[in-house]
Amino acid sequence: MNIGEAAKKSGLPAKTIRYYEETGLIAPAGRTAAGYRSYSEADVHTLSFLKRARDLGFSVKDCAVLLSLYQDKNRSSADVKAVARQHIDRIVAKIEELEQMRSTLETLVSQCHGDDRPDCPILEDLAH
Amino acid sequence: MNIGEAAKKSGLPAKTIRYYEETGLIAPAGRTAAGYRSYSEADVHTLSFLKRARDLGFSVKDCAVLLSLYQDKNRSSADVKAVARQHIDRIVAKIEELEQMRSTLETLVSQCHGDDRPDCPILEDLAH
DNA sequence: ATAGGGTTTCCAGTTACTGGAAGGTCAAGG
DNA sequence: CCTTGACCTTCCAGTAACTGGAAACCCTAT
Numbered sequence: 001m002n003i004g005e006a007a008k009k010s011g012l013p014a015k016t017i018r019y020y021e022e023t024g025l026i027a028p029a030g031r032t033a034a035g036y037r038s039y040s041e042a043d044v045h046t047l048s049f050l051k052r053a054r055d056l057g058f059s060v061k062d063c064a065v066l067l068s069l070y071q072d073k074n075r076s077s078a079d080v081k082a083v084a085r086q087h088i089d090r091i092v093a094k095i096e097e098l099e100q101m102r103s104t105l106e107t108l109v110s111q112c113h114g115d116d117r118p119d120c121p122i123l124e125d126l127a128h
Numbered sequence: 129m130n131i132g133e134a135a136k137k138s139g140l141p142a143k144t145i146r147y148y149e150e151t152g153l154i155a156p157a158g159r160t161a162a163g164y165r166s167y168s169e170a171d172v173h174t175l176s177f178l179k180r181a182r183d184l185g186f187s188v189k190d191c192a193v194l195l196s197l198y199q200d201k202n203r204s205s206a207d208v209k210a211v212a213r214q215h216i217d218r219i220v221a222k223i224e225e226l227e228q229m230r231s232t233l234e235t236l237v238s239q240c241h242g243d244d245r246p247d248c249p250i251l252e253d254l255a256h
Numbered sequence: 257a258t259a260g261g262g263t264t265t266c267c268a269g270t271t272a273c274t275g276g277a278a279g280g281t282c283a284a285g286g
Numbered sequence: 287c288c289t290t291g292a293c294c295t296t297c298c299a300g301t302a303a304c305t306g307g308a309a310a311c312c313c314t315a316t
Contacts, residue, residue, distance in 0.1 A: 004262060014263085019304060034312055036263060045255070052254045057229045060303065070251050080250050081242035084233055091230045095223055101185045102219045105212055114209035122208050123198050126180045127173070132293065142294090147273060162281055164294055188272065257316100264311070274301080281294065286287100 003029075006039035010047035017047060025050070025064055058087055131157075134167035138175035145175060153178070153192055186215055 007014040018037075020026045026046060029037035039047075049070065053063045065083055069075045111121040135142040146165075148154045154174060157165040167175075177198065181191045193211055197203045239249040 002262070013305085015305065016303085018264095023303090034263085036312080049254050054303095056233060056254075057226070066251070066254065069248075070255065073246060075246045075248070076244040077240050077246060077248035077250075078242045078244060080248045081237055081240045084237050084240070084250050088230060088233050088237065091226050091233070095226050095230065098185070098219050098223050098226070102216060102223065105184060105216045105219070109209055109212050109216065112205050112209045112212070114206040116204040116206060118201060118203045118205060120197075120203070120205035120208045122205075122212050123194070126177050126184075126194065127198065130293070141274085143274060144272085146295095151272090160281095162294080164281080182272090259314100259316085261314090262312080265309090267306105267308090269306080270304085271302095275299085277296105277298085279295080282292085284290090286289085 001039050001044075003037045003039065006037075006044050006047060009044045011051045012047050020047075020050065020060075023060075025060060025067075056087075057091060058083075062087060129167050129172075131165045131167065134165075134172050134175060137172045139179045140175050148175075148178065148188075151188075153188060153195075184215075185219060186211075190215060 001009075003014045003017055007017060010017070012020075017026075021028055021037075026043075029039055029043065032038050046067070049067065050063050053066055054060070058066065062083055066080065069080050069083075108122045108125055129137075131142045131145055135145060138145070140148075145154075149156055149165075154171075157167055157171065160166050174195070177195065178191050181194055182188070186194065190211055194208065197208050197211075236250045236253055
């Protein structure tokens with residue numbers, strides 16, 4: 001099948017599939033006589049795997065690792081788990097950072113009357 | 129004062145200050161005879177404002193808006209509040225997205241025995 | 257033959273810096 | 287006066303992961 005169909009089936013934009021190929025995340029696709037990329041169901045499966053992993057927030061580098069573990073029948077599940085754990089840790093840290101921002105911002109916003117007068121606790125906070 | 133001292137006082141790296149100047153977020157600094165950038169206390173105040181706004185997660189574009197509101201004595205606090213509210217909304221959306229990922233990942237990780245055997249619910253999830 | 261859609265490559269833009277190289281400047285010490 | 291080390295300058299490249307768009311080729315149906 002052509003890249004458009006592979007894109008539809010995997011959920012990844014065609015542009016992204018080409019990008020993944022160019023950067024070496026996936027092997028170069030086969031080509032038709034006319035030079036069109038050609039994908040098998042197995043290829044689509046791999047692309048869907050990547051789509052799912054990306055949706056879970058794994059970096060492309062993590063995806064490469066996960067993909068190679070997936071394809072390695074002698075893998076240790078501990079290796080997979082370690083990648084996931086680290087990823088969770090990063091997510092949790094990010095959430096905490098965002099919660100902190102949100103909390104501060106909510107306080108400031110609640111203190112700002114938000115009318116046509118210029119005095120504003122938000123700006124006052126930023127200024128000190 | 130030179131850029132190094134302005135950097136120390138504002139908390140922004142010198143590289144970042146130059147970058148802000150180059151991209152027009154701040155006005156070009158004055159120069160000494162030798163071509164060194166020269167900063168006043170007022171400049172440092174502006175830089176600190178930006179540092180604080182960035183630490184609260186505002187985009188550089190938002191910072192430009194906030195800065196111009198800050199410098200506009202005829203501003204309406206409603207305008208400031210609107211920028212902050214939108215920013216909070218984006219943060220909240222991001223937190224929800226991350227919480228969703230975290231939740232899914234925690235479930236998968238808890239199901240993975242994490243030893244030297246290859247079977248792994250994490251990979252199985254990604255594969256479907 | 258032509259119209260439309262799909263495909264190709266390549267280049268540029270996004271966000272907000274950060275690292276590093278090559279070279280000029282300044283103040284202190286000898 | 288000279289050197290040394292810390293600053294400063296500009297400029298170029300790289301980061302993460304795409305996304306948009308241009309110019310041109312291909313395929314199918316009417």
